[in-house]
């Protein structure tokens with residue numbers, strides 16, 4: 001099992017494709033070949049996940065650019081085929097209320113709108129291109145883990161409805177939650193939005209791959225961008241002994257970027273492990289006992305959140321934080337910790353063992369919000385913080401606009417570089433301290 005940690009290792013090339021539940025639902029394709037000779041493009045995209053693939057798609061289809069994608073392993077190697085498949089109207093870690101406090105109402109409204117548009121954008125891509133990705137019923141339910149958290153959810157709901165004009169939201173009282181959605185002993189009411197849904201992320205990322213191939217983007221897999229330098233007006237990227245040149249570059253390696261990819265991005269994000277379990281299909285008796293009556297996606301309100309949903313075949317997917325250090329990710333105690341959390345949330349599943357367990361990295365920004373930023377014709381997207389299935393589509397569209405010289409909304413998520421972590425190599429110790437404080441806070445609050 002992998003011990004890869006992007007904070008300490010130079011790059012991710014050669015790491016294995018995650019043996020996730022998703023990988024069991026499709027045949028893994030043979031990777032495409034790396035470039036065999038030097039090339040020149042309008043734009044080089046580094047990274048073949050949701051962000052890189054869709055940036056290339058929009059550049060080719062809406063901005064008439066000649067584009068190539070360099071993917072170190074194969075499409076979907078990174079977070080895009082390891083995630084829980086929740087397409088949500090959010091990104092980063094700031095709540096609606098926190099955005100309002102930080103930026104004022106007008107900016108918060110516009111950023112909120114970007115997050116909402118992201119979900120519509122993915123839904124439209126799925127519809128327009130007949131993408132088969134096991135899209136589930138609409139609905140994202142955020143469940144309060146305490147009385148205090150329920151009060152917090154209610155004030156957030158009022159702010160989002162009255163100030164940010166969100167009409168997809170409703171409050172669900174605990175008796176209604178238990179009768180119609182889920183009967184867990186740890187709930188205190190919930191907020192539900194109809195603007196979110198679950199899907200199979202590996203099927204989605206592979207469909208994005210087909211889309212870019214159909215529109216003439218050159219996709220190179222097994223192609224690590226080793227070195228990125230500017231020569232005159234153009235960037236030159238080295239892949240094995242081949243040089244690829246372009247005036248513009250998009251770095252879409254997210255948490256899997258090379259440790260030192262470019263000074264614009266180095267030390268500006270923290271890769272954090274998240275971990276997922278998938279059980280065997282639940283029996284009818286187990287479904288009745290857990291009171292799981294929906295395939296809508298769910299998350300709790302803890303600082304260290306648990307997220308879960310019933311998959312189309314009635315397996316339960318359950319996710320939460322992973323190990324702090326990459327070298328520890330395969331240690332059994334982390335799997336046991338997640339299994340214990342699952343059983344605490346669903347006491348009826350004491351004897352239901354998980355059949356799949358895998359991990360992946362998300363990228364957190366120091367100021368808890370995403371940064372889609374372009375300087376000197378070099379653009380990047382970072383800081384989705386575990387919320388990128390939908391937002392990557394909007395980010396990709398904005399990246400394509402930025403490198404094509406088109407205006408984008410004047411918002412902090414598009415205009416400010418991600419701040420640097422002050423003591424990057426000590427970040428894991430900070431993360432360890434944060435987890436311990438958060439565990440305490442989640443118990444008390």
Ligand SMILES: Cc1cc2nc3c(=O)[nH]c(=O)nc-3n(C[C@H](O)[C@H](O)[C@H](O)COP(=O)(O)OP(=O)(O)OC[C@H]3O[C@@H](n4cnc5c(N)ncnc54)[C@H](O)[C@@H]3O)c2cc1C
Nearest residue numbers: 047049050051072078079080083084086225253360388389
């Ligand atoms: C366990 C887990 C659960 C999650 N659950 C959810 C969820 O339910 N909902 C949600 O919204 N978000 C979720 N996320 C986050 C979401 O998966 C990510 O935000 C999203 O997939 C990021 O996509 P991306 O294309 O930006 O990056 P990635 O998918 O990580 O792609 C980056 C790619 O770049 C390649 N690469 C890196 N460096 C180089 C280089 N130098 N040269 C060439 N290629 C390179 C890598 O090989 C990789 O394939 C989750 C993440 C994890 C890990």
